Structure formats: C-alpha cells, structure tokens
Amino acid sequence: MDALFLNQLFNGASLASLYLLAALGLALSFGLMRVINMAHGEMLMLGGYLAWMTLLVVPGAMGIILAIPVAFIGAAAMGGLIQSTLIRRLSARPLDTLLATWGVSLILQQGARDLFGAVGVEVRAPEWLTGSFVAFGVTLPSARLFIIAIAALVLGALALVLLKTRIGLLVRAVNQDRMMASATGIDVRRVDLTVFCLGSGVAGLAGVMLALLGPVTPNVGQSYIIPAFLVVVMGGLGSIVGTTASAIILGLFAALAQIFVDVSVAQMLLLVFVILFIQVRPQGVVAVKTRQLDA
Amino acid sequence: MPDFSALTARFAPVKPLLPWLLLALALVAPFALSSYDLNLLARFMAMGILALGLVLIWGHGGILSLGQGVFFGLGGYAIAIHMKLADLPDGEIPDFMVWSGRESLPIWWEPFTSPLFTLAAIVIIPTLAGALFSWAVFHRRVGGTYFALITQALSLAFATLIISRQDVTGGFNGLTDFYSIFGVGLASPGTGSALYWVTLAVLCVAFIALRWLLASRFGILLRASRDGENRVRFLGYNPTPFKVAAFAIAAMLAGVGGALFTLHAGVVSPALIGVVPSIEMVVWVAIGGRYSLAGAIVGALLVNLARDAVSSAFPELWLYLMGALFIFVVTLLPRGLAGLAKGKAA
Numbered sequence: 001m002d003a004l005f006l007n008q009l010f011n012g013a014s015l016a017s018l019y020l021l022a023a024l025g026l027a028l029s030f031g032l033m034r035v036i037n038m039a040h041g042e043m044l045m046l047g048g049y050l051a052w053m054t055l056l057v058v059p060g061a062m063g064i065i066l067a068i069p070v071a072f073i074g075a076a077a078m079g080g081l082i083q084s085t086l087i088r089r090l091s092a093r094p095l096d097t098l099l100a101t102w103g104v105s106l107i108l109q110q111g112a113r114d115l116f117g118a119v120g121v122e123v124r125a126p127e128w129l130t131g132s133f134v135a136f137g138v139t140l141p142s143a144r145l146f147i148i149a150i151a152a153l154v155l156g157a158l159a160l161v162l163l164k165t166r167i168g169l170l171v172r173a174v175n176q177d178r179m180m181a182s183a184t185g186i187d188v189r190r191v192d193l194t195v196f197c198l199g200s201g202v203a204g205l206a207g208v209m210l211a212l213l214g215p216v217t218p219n220v221g222q223s224y225i226i227p228a229f230l231v232v233v234m235g236g237l238g239s240i241v242g243t244t245a246s247a248i249i250l251g252l253f254a255a256l257a258q259i260f261v262d263v264s265v266a267q268m269l270l271l272v273f274v275i276l277f278i279q280v281r282p283q284g285v286v287a288v289k290t291r292q293l294d295a
Numbered sequence: 296m297p298d299f300s301a302l303t304a305r306f307a308p309v310k311p312l313l314p315w316l317l318l319a320l321a322l323v324a325p326f327a328l329s330s331y332d333l334n335l336l337a338r339f340m341a342m343g344i345l346a347l348g349l350v351l352i353w354g355h356g357g358i359l360s361l362g363q364g365v366f367f368g369l370g371g372y373a374i375a376i377h378m379k380l381a382d383l384p385d386g387e388i389p390d391f392m393v394w395s396g397r398e399s400l401p402i403w404w405e406p407f408t409s410p411l412f413t414l415a416a417i418v419i420i421p422t423l424a425g426a427l428f429s430w431a432v433f434h435r436r437v438g439g440t441y442f443a444l445i446t447q448a449l450s451l452a453f454a455t456l457i458i459s460r461q462d463v464t465g466g467f468n469g470l471t472d473f474y475s476i477f478g479v480g481l482a483s484p485g486t487g488s489a490l491y492w493v494t495l496a497v498l499c500v501a502f503i504a505l506r507w508l509l510a511s512r513f514g515i516l517l518r519a520s521r522d523g524e525n526r527v528r529f530l531g532y533n534p535t536p537f538k539v540a541a542f543a544i545a546a547m548l549a550g551v552g553g554a555l556f557t558l559h560a561g562v563v564s565p566a567l568i569g570v571v572p573s574i575e576m577v578v579w580v581a582i583g584g585r586y587s588l589a590g591a592i593v594g595a596l597l598v599n600l601a602r603d604a605v606s607s608a609f610p611e612l613w614l615y616l617m618g619a620l621f622i623f624v625v626t627l628l629p630r631g632l633a634g635l636a637k638g639k640a641a
Contacts, residue, residue: 232444
C-alpha cells in the first residue's frame with residue numbers, strides 16, 4: 001500500500017475522532033429527547049476559546065491538560081443553561097427546537113465575534129505535541145495521535161458511565177422507554193439535563209482538540225457540526241456503538257475520498273454516501289430493537 | 296405562552312381582507328415608490344414566492360427544509376448563466392473564466408444560450424432535483440429531524456461546490472454584471488417596473504394555486520401525514536408520493552423565486568444560498584406564520600425590510616436580532632403573525 005493511502009487512513013482516523021467527539025453529545029440527547037441542539041457546534045467553539053484563555057493564564061507544557069477539564073465544565077454549564085431555559089420548554093416539538101437552538105447558535109457566534117474578534121485566536125500547542133512520529137513511511141503528527149487517544153479515552157469513560165453507574169442505568173432506562181421510566185419514578189427531566197450537560201461537555205473537550213489543529217474562530221464549530229449531524233443520522237437512535245461506527249465510517253470516507261477528489265467534492269460525496277446508506281439501512285448502523293411504531 | 300387574545304379578537308374581522316389589502320398595496324406600489332425602492336420590493340416579493348413553498352412543506356407537510364437555498368440557487372444560476380451568455384460577443388467566454396485560465400465554455404453552459412431552454416430549466420431543474428432528493432430520503436421513511444439535518448448538509452455541500460468551482464461558477468463572487476434579459480436592456484426605462492409586474496403576477500398565481508392545492512384532497516392528505524404518518528398508512532394511503540410532490544412544488548417555487556430575485560438583484564452568489572441564508576428563509580415563514588400563505592409573504596417582506604434597515608446601519612446587531620427572532624417566534628408565537636389574526640395563539 002502506498003504512503004498516500006496510509007496517510008489518508010491516518011487522517012481519517014483523526015477526523016473520525018473529532019466527528020465522534022462532536023456527535024456523541026448530539027446522539028445521546030437525541031436518543032433521550034428526540035431533539036437536536038443546533039448550537040452544539042458552538043460548544044466546540046466555546047471549548048476552543050476556553051482552551052485559549054486557560055493557556056493565557058497557565059502557559060507552559062501542562063496548560064493544555066488543564067484546559068481539558070476547564071473546557072468540559074464550561075461547555076457543560078453552557079449546555080445546561082440552554083437545555084433548562086429553552087430546549088426543555090420545547091420538548092414535544094423537535095423541529096421548533098432545531099430553529100430555536102439555531103437562534104442560540106447565531107447569538108453565540110456573534111457574541112464570540114464581538115468578544116474575541118472575527119479573525120480567531122491561535123492556541124500554541126505545547127512542545128510535546130508539536131513533534132511527529134514516522135511509521136510505515138507515514139508522518140504521524142503527535143497532536144493528531146493525541147486527539148485519537150483522547151477520543152478513545154472519552155468513549156471508554158462514557159461507556160463505563162453508561163454501563164456501570166447508577167446515572168448510566170437511568171439514562172438507559174429513559175432511552176428505552178421514556179414513559180415507563182417516568183412511571184417508575186425516575187426524574188426524566190433531570191436525566192435529560194444530566195445527559196445534555198455531559199454531551200455539551202464532551203463537545204467542549206472536542207473544541208480543545210480543534211484548537212490544537214488550527215486557529216479558534218467564531219465559526220470553528222460549523223465545519224465539524226454538519227458532518228456530526230450526518231453521523232447522528234447514520235448512527236441509529238441513541239446508540240453509542242452506532243454513533244462510533246458511523247463516525248469512523250464517515251471520517252474514513254471523507255479522508256479517503258480526498259485521495260481522488262478535492263475537499264468540496266468529497267463533502268458532496270459524503271452526503272451522497274449517507275443518502276445511499278439510508279437506502280439500505282434507514283434505521284441506522286445500529287438499530288435498537290423496539291416494538292414502538294413511532295420510535 | 297403570553298395571552299394575545301385581546302389583540303387577536305380586535306384583529307380577527309380584518310383577517311379575510313388581508314390578502315386583498317396586500318394586493319392593493321402591491322398594485323399602487325409602482326406608482327408610489329422610487330425605482331430603487333420598487334426594485335427592493337420586487338426582490339422581497341421574489342423571496343415571498345419561495346416562502347409560499349415553505350408554507351406548503353413545513354406548515355402543512357411538517358417537513359422542515361433547511362436547504363431551500365439550494366433550489367433558489369438552481370433557479371438563480373440558470374438565469375444568471377443565460378444572461379452572462381446573452382451579453383457575450385460571438386465566440387467569447389465570460390471574463391471570470393478567462394481569469395481562471397479557461398479557454399472554452401463548459402459543455403453544460405451551452406444550452407443556456409437558448410431563452411426557451413433557460414425558462415424551462417428554471418422550472419424543471421429545481422423541481423426534478425427536489426423530487427429526486429426528497430424521494431431518496433422519504434421512500435425509506437426517513438423524515439422529521441433527520442430530513443432537516445440532511446437538507447442542511449445539502450445546502451452546505453452545494454455552496455461549497457459552487458465556491459470551489461470558480462472557473463465555471465464564478466466562485467465566491469458568484470455571477471453578476473448583467474446587461475440584458477431576452478434582448479431587453481436591464482437598465483432601460485420601464486424594464487424595472489415590467490419585471491416588478493412579472494414578479495407580482497407569478498406571486499399571485501402561486502398564491503392562488505397553493506390556496507387551491509391546500510384546500511384539495513392533496514392538502515388534506517398532506518396535513519394528515521404531518522399529524523400521523525402511520526395512521527395515514529393504516530388508512531391505505533402511501534404518504535411518500537404526497538410528501539415528494541409537495542417538496543418538488545416547493546423546490547420549483549424556490550427556483551422561480553431565485554430566478555426572479557437574480558433578475559432584480561443583478562447578482563447570484565453562494566452567500567445568498569448557503570447554510571445561513573437557507574435557514575433564514577425558514578425564519579421569514581416562522582415569523583409570518585407557517586400555516587398561512589399570506590402570512591408567509593408578509594413575513595418575507597417584513598424580515599427582509601428589517602434586515603435592510605438594521606444591517607446597513609448596524610451589521611453586527613442583525614445577527615443578534617435574527618437569533619433572538621428565531622427563539623422568540625418559536626417559543627412564544629409558534630403560529631407567527633398570522634396566529635395573531637387567527638383568534639387564538641397556538
């Protein structure tokens with residue numbers, strides 16, 4: 001296999017990691033509440049700016065490590081605010097939620113533009129992330145390896161939370177049958193809020209990763225969020241496994257398509273691929289078995 | 296939800312008169328407005344044609360499209376390509392192609408030299424594109440939020456594609472500098488108001504046709520599949536063809552609106568049809584009232600007037616205002632302005 005192919009394979013893996021981090025929160029709350037937060041991309045942006053500010057306060061090698069929890073908590077708080085003030089009120093109207101949260105996204109983007117400027121800010125990656133390794137004739141930048149590692153860690157941690165903790169049990173219960181879960185005394189609204197904060201936090205963390213790759217601009221989230229939406233469409237309702245699989249498929253597809261065509265055609269092909277995919281499996285990569293008609 | 300009942304009760308008797316009032320205003324406008332303002336009004340009316348299509352699919356079909364800009368753009372680019380070619384001396388190619396290093400016309404530009412082909416293309420291309428796209432998604436019973444997200448990806452992909460193919464599409468700057476349409480100079484006196492009358496006529500025809508369509512069995516089935524798609528299936532109907540037909544009609548209206556808009560504005564570019572403009576189109580209808588045809592036209596006019604007034608003076612303010620409008624109208628006024636006239640909000 002030639003170096004170009006391997007190189008794109010690696011790029012695909014790092015792209016898939018970013019798609020995954022951006023899509024996990026979307027998919028989790030979509031599974032629970034059937035709503036998509038269009039301002040989710042701005043959680044990435046927020047994470048990026050929080051990383052930049054953290055590095056202003058704590059420069060040095062460990063700043064970026066510190067930025068991860070800061071961005072997570074900051075974005076989680078913002079997500080919680082959006083959920084409890086807006087999305088909660090619109091819970092039965094998924095399409096209206098799209099529009100209202102798009103409004104939030106516009107305001108957040110313009111807010112960032114006024115606060116930090118339209119040009120964007122540069123986060124200087126610490127030295128231990130600026131190098132690269134060479135394997136099989138392919139250069140692997142440390143920053144991208146770091147991103148893949150973080151995505152794997154987040155995925156593992158999330159799986160642990162969902163499978164081994166009490167809150168995970170509640171989330172799975174509400175995901176399976178919201179009415180029944182509510183009837184057994186689970187506070188579904190609190191579960192909603194928790195999952196929403198968690199998902200937004202993960203997106204904030206993804207923002208830190210984006211900051212390692214390029215400047216943080218007010219619309220940095222936009223370029224990743226639409227592929228992340230496609231990941232959710234293809235993943236299957238509320239399934240972590242499905243979301244992960246579809247993030248990997250789409251990340252690899254986007255990167256490998258770029259061997260043959262340029263970025264813009266690759267983007268078109270990505271959409272065509274998703275539409276073709278739902279011809280074969282409209283229920284998504286992983287379908288949760290249910291007897292409900294309107295799942 | 297705030298109580299608008301006192302306000303709506305007072306407004307209710309006027310409601311049936313509203314379309315006639317609008318028509319009367321539109322009829323006197325050419326005699327009352329300066330040519331600049333008339334051009335602006337005609338532009339907004341072209342957008343109103345697109346807005347009518349959104350009432351059909353979103354209000355009555357429950358299909359939220361965040362990609363109407365794509366079809367608007369297909370119509371706009373079709374007429375723009377024709378005008379670019381019409382203004383050329385024989386054997387030359389448009390200047391932006393020369394700057395991008397092209398030596399001949401792309402093959403798919405050629406048919407647009409014919410006015411007849413162009414007129415057909417403005418109607419047929421968006422309709423077919425809309426039908427194919429929506430069929431591919433709906434026939435596998437994918438809809439709702441998923442469909443909205445896919446349409447947004449479509450508008451991103453379309454705008455990106457246009458920007459990257461600078462040599463054949465004019466890229467980010469789009470196509471502009473038109474001088475004549477079907478042999479008539481755009482700058483010559485009378486052309487502006489003639490185009491205005493054409494736009495008004497198309498708007499009226501679209502309004503009447505949709506009014507009839509929404510009252511027909513088609514409209515009833517569309518609303519039924521919005522409210523309970525599976526129940527419609529159990530009753531023995533297949534909702535997919537109805538949804539696809541509605542989407543194709545909306546795409547056609549968007550295409551025609553886009554072509555007329557391009558004539559009035561003198562430019563078509565990715566900045567007018569991408570992700571953000573596409574979703575702005577939805578807010579026109581949200582504000583006017585998603586279930587009301589007249590409301591959608593009023594919404595398109597009002598939002599664009601406001602945009603024109605605010606964004607020239609305070610460009611940053613407009614985005615805040617726009618964001619706030621989305622949130623406000625969806626949470627507090629889901630039926631839009633037309634809901635105020637309806638007698639009951641929500």
